[in-house]
Amino acid sequence: MSLTKADLTEHLFDELGLNKREAKEIVEQMFESIKESLEKGEQVKISGFGKFELKDKEARPGRNPKTGEDVSISARRVVTLRTGQKLKERVEAYAGTQPQ
Amino acid sequence: MTKSELIEKLAEQQLHLPHKDVELAVKCVLEKMSRALSSGDRIEIRGFGSFSLHYRPPRVGRNPKNGEAVALSGKYVPHFKPGKELRTRVDDSKEKYKIKF
Numbered sequence: 001m002s003l004t005k006a007d008l009t010e011h012l013f014d015e016l017g018l019n020k021r022e023a024k025e026i027v028e029q030m031f032e033s034i035k036e037s038l039e040k041g042e043q044v045k046i047s048g049f050g051k052f053e054l055k056d057k058e059a060r061p062g063r064n065p066k067t068g069e070d071v072s073i074s075a076r077r078v079v080t081l082r083t084g085q086k087l088k089e090r091v092e093a094y095a096g097t098q099p100q
Numbered sequence: 101m102t103k104s105e106l107i108e109k110l111a112e113q114q115l116h117l118p119h120k121d122v123e124l125a126v127k128c129v130l131e132k133m134s135r136a137l138s139s140g141d142r143i144e145i146r147g148f149g150s151f152s153l154h155y156r157p158p159r160v161g162r163n164p165k166n167g168e169a170v171a172l173s174g175k176y177v178p179h180f181k182p183g184k185e186l187r188t189r190v191d192d193s194k195e196k197y198k199i200k201f
Contacts, residue, residue: 004146079187091138091153094190
C-alpha cells in the first residue's frame with residue numbers, strides 16, 4: 001500500500017493531536033507551498049530529506065517508442081529530487097528482497 | 101526555500117496554530133515519509149508526485165584513491181516522479197521565472 005495525504009493527515013492526528021481539519025490543511029498547504037516555490041523558479045531544500053531541483057531541458061528530436069515515428073520534444077522545465085545523505089543511508093539499509 | 105522557510109510560510113497561513121505545532125507537524129510528515137520509503141513503501145501525493153525505490157544491482161566499483169576494485173552490493177535508491185499538476189505548473193511558468201540557484 002502507498003502512503004497518501006490521508007495517511008499523513010491521520011498520522012498528525014494520532015501523533016500530535018491536531019484535529020482532522022487542521023491536520024488536513026497543513027498537509028495540503030505543505031505540498032502546495034513546495035509547488036508554489038518550484039513554480040516561481042525556486043528550488044526547495046528540505047534538510048534530512050532531499051532537494052527538489054529544477055532543470056531547463058533543451059528541445060531535442062525524439063521518437064515514439066510504440067510507432068517508431070520521429071517526433072520533436074519541445075524545451076521544458078522539469079523537477080528532480082536529489083535525495084539527501086540521511087535519507088539515502090536509511091533507504092540503503094532497507095534489505096528488501098523484491099525489487100519494486 | 102529551505103525547511104525552516106517552509107515552516108515560516110505555513111505558520112503565517114496557520115494563524116490559529118502555534119509556531120511550534122507547525123514546526124512539529126512538518127517534521128512529523130517528513131519523518132513519516134522517510135520511514136515509509138526506508139521500509140520499502142511507496143508514497144503517492146496526488147498533484148505533487150510519487151516516491152518509490154529503484155533497485156541498483158550489485159557492481160564492481162573502484163576506490164577512487166588507489167584504483168582498487170571493490171565489490172558493491174545491490175541497493176535501493178529513492179526515486180521521485182513529479183505528478184501531472186506539478187509538471188504542468190513548473191513547465192508553464194518557465195518563461196516567466198528564471199531558475200534561482
